[in-house]
Amino acid sequence: MNLELSEEQTAVRQLAKDFVAREITPHVVEWDRTESVDRAIVKKLGEVGFLGLTIDEEYGGSGGDHLAYCLVTEELGRGDSAVRGIVSVSLGLVAKTVASWGSEEQKRQWLPGLTSGAYVGCFGLTEPGTGSDAGNLATKAVRDGDSYVISGTKMFITNGTWADVVLLFARTNDAPGHRGVSAFLVPTDTPGLTRRTIHGKLGLRGQATAELVLEDVRVPASAMLAPEGKGFSVAMSALAKGRMSVAAGCVGLAQAALDAAVRYAGEREQFGKPIAHHQLVQELISDIAVDVDAARLLTWRVADLIDRGLPFTTESSKAKLFASEAAVRAANNALQVFGGYGYIDEYPAGKLLRDARVMTLYEGTSQIQKLVIGRALTGVSAF
Template sequence: MDLALTEEQTAVRGLARDFVAREVTPHAADWDRAESVDRGIVARLGALGFLGLTVPEEYGGSGGDHLSYVLVTEELGRGDSSVRGILSVSLGLVAKSIAAWGSEEQKREWLPRLCSGEALGCFGLTEPGTGSDAAGLTTRAVPDGDDYLITGSKMFITNGTWADVVLLFARTGEAPGHRGISAFLVPADAPGLERRPVHGKLGLRGQATAELVLDAVRVPATAMVAPAGKGFSVAMSALAKGRMSVAAGCVGIAQACLDAAVAYAGEREQFGKTIAHHQLVQELISDIAVDVAAARLLTWQVADLIDRGEPFATESSVAKLFAGEAAVRCANNALQVFGGYGYIDEYPVGKLLRDARVMTLYEGTSQIHKLLIGRALTGVSAF
């Protein structure tokens, strides 16, 4: 693996870095307090081509490789995880699933709008009663003439109240577990679909998270993505790449922690010298730096495997598990460097810790990733 970035990758990272410095970082604390990112950010992400990264140009995407996608995701995560998540879900989980699994008609209908930011997508897998055990979902789609009627509910859906389309997973057959699940593209304004905002989150407060309640929501049979019974494969393939995107967001958080801790340690004086002179503060900073470097390399490795067409699912779990735990450690260490000032929201590290905390929970908890890695290595499933 060549770790040197190409000119194009360097340029796309520079574009993302400038954009984040100008349009994200200065507003992140205010958006967090207001519990809403400025919605105009979606169109700006689209205009820069970020919402179409890795989507073929013929469908309105900007092409690009997965390492470019990782670099942009890292920069967004460095500025504000709430913004990063908007892209990871709408592009990473929804648009890319449509590109990979959708019919020609579905691609033409949704991809240009999702890539431009005119439309936003959300990913409806988790339910109130099924999180880690996603194959146990109970939302049901029942055939009705040429249509399906979908009834059930989805929990913790990122972009939920903002989205124009839901990539929704529902049971269509009697087959138990994953075999009975199909995927649908459901317009978010479909009659019978209610979206209830989830408030009071520890972190990612700027993000629009929602519960979706579906009461006999009618969609045509052509809204099904991939053949009936293949929905779980759609979900798992989306999440395998999605975990790389979460890992990249975690690298961004960890890098932001390093930047903040180094700057503060160079300014704050105690015992007649800056705290950077105290070796135990240097230990905190070097621990963060090691986590940043390791998480970044693991994440880049996944992008490299995808771009070379190699298997990557286990490496994606490894990267997500490590980077998620590392982001929490880094934010905790950075907060320690800030002392009492880290505990108030005038400084960025408290938000970094709150935002980091979900990274070990969603897109597979750390425990679930340990089981996935263990299964891949031993051939024995603990599920």
Template sequence: MDLRLSDEQQAFRGSVRSWADDVVRPRALANDREERFPTEGLAGLRTNGYLGLTIAEEYGGGGADPLSYALLIEELGRADANVRSIVSVHLGLAAGAIGRWGTPDQRQRWLPSMATGETLGCFALTEPDHGSDPANLQAAAVRDGESYRITGRKVFITNGSIAGVALVMARTGGPGARGVSAFLVPTDAAGFTAVPIHGKLGLRSCDTAELVLDDVVVGRDALLGGVEGAGIKVALSALDDGRLSLSASCTGIAQAALEAMIGYAGQREQFGKPIAGHQLVQEMIADTAVDVDCARLLTWQVADLKAHGEAYSLAASKAKLFASEASVRAANACLQVHGGYGYVDEYPAGKLLRDARVTTLYEGTTQIQKLIIGRALTGLSAF
């Protein structure tokens, strides 16, 4: 196995890092403090073509390989996970699902404008009463001639207020997974409302919304793939890509924490020398460095499996489980190294910890990942 990046991948990673350091990082702490959406980040994502990176070239996208995508997401996570969230939901969850499951007409309708960033996508699965148990979701799509009428509520939807198309899972049939279908719903449709959610612990400048669909009418051409009953399959396959995204983002958060720890520990002096010279501080730095490398390698393994057309669902769960928990450990260690200064928002440690914490919750909690892994290894479901 060759773990070296190609010249093109190294150059790409360098260009993303340079842009993120120049544009994204300088505003990250202020945006977090003010709960201000990173408009400068979104503008750059569009200009640089990052919002179309993995969309097929025939639709105007970059057609990039999975590892290049992981490199993009890691660098964005390192700079500001709020900006990362725009890309990973737009590409990993929404555009990816359209490219994989959509009819030719659906791909032609949505992917060209998604590739330029003119249209952003969001992924509407989670409901107020159904998070880890999406097969029992309550949103309903009732057939009405050649149309569907969709009614329901979705919550914690990233890009919910800025998206032009929502990938909505709604029930078209009986109970359970087989009764759920996926729809491509234009967000300007009558009856579609996005209500921003404020007061979050972390990802405070990320666009997060509750979606209310009140008798939203869409045509049969909005049914993803033209087939009813595939909604949970669509969602789970999208979440495999989402877990690749989150693994890469968490690696970036942990990398940022490591860099901040090393920088601060080399400057801060106590007991007559830099605190980096104290054994227990070095222990925290060393533990974090190992976590970063492990998270990155697990993430790259997922990307490699996907690139070779092999199954990667289990690997994605392993990577997401480890990387998310590692990012929390790294950010917590970063705060500890900073001492009292880590507890104020002049320094990045607090934001890193708050942004990392949610990654153990969404797109499959830590506990759900363990159940997925356990089921794969034992052949027995503990759900």
């Protein structure tokens, strides 16, 4: 694995840094306070090509490899995890999955819109009764002539109220567990589909997280993505790559914590000198720095494996597990450096900690990542 970035990768990282400084940083506090990222950001993300990374140009994508995707995701995560999540879901979980599993017709129908930012995608797997145990989902899709009629409820759906299309997982036959699950691309304006914003989140407040209720939602049979009964494989393959993108976002969040802590430690004086002179403050900063580097290296390894066409699922779980736990530790350590000022939202540490906390929960909790890694090592499935 070559740790030196190519010219193209260096350029895309700089583009992302400039984008964050111009379009995100000035608005972060306001978006968090008002619980609303400005939706115009989606079009802007599309215009610079960040919603088309790794997607073929013939479908409107901007090409690039998975390391470039990680670099952009990291910078967005450094700027605002609420915005980073929009990309990780609309591109990472939806567009990339359509590109991998979709028919030619489905790719032409959805990819140009998703990559340009004309459409937003969301990923509908979790339900009120099934999170970690996603294979036991209850949403049903019943065949009726040339259509499927879908009923059920999806919970905690990122981009849910913004989305134009939901990659939805539903049970199409009575086979037990995940074997009866199929995937569908459902336009969110289909009659019978309603959405409710979930308010009061600890973090990612600017992001549109929603509950989706489907009551007799009729879609043509051609809306099915991949063969019938393959839905769970579709979901797991999307999440395996998605976890790399969450990990990269966590690296960015932890880097933001480090930058903020170093800056503040140089400015704040106690006992007659900047607190950076106190060794226990240096310890907090050094702990963050080691977490950032280790998380970044684990994440880049996943990108390298994907780009070389090698197996990456276990490494992706390792990266997501470590980077998400590291992001929580990093934000918490940064808040400690800020002292009491870390506890109010004029300073960045509190938001970083609130945003970090969900990273060990979504796209598979830390416990689930450990089961994935443990299964790969022992050959024994604990699921």
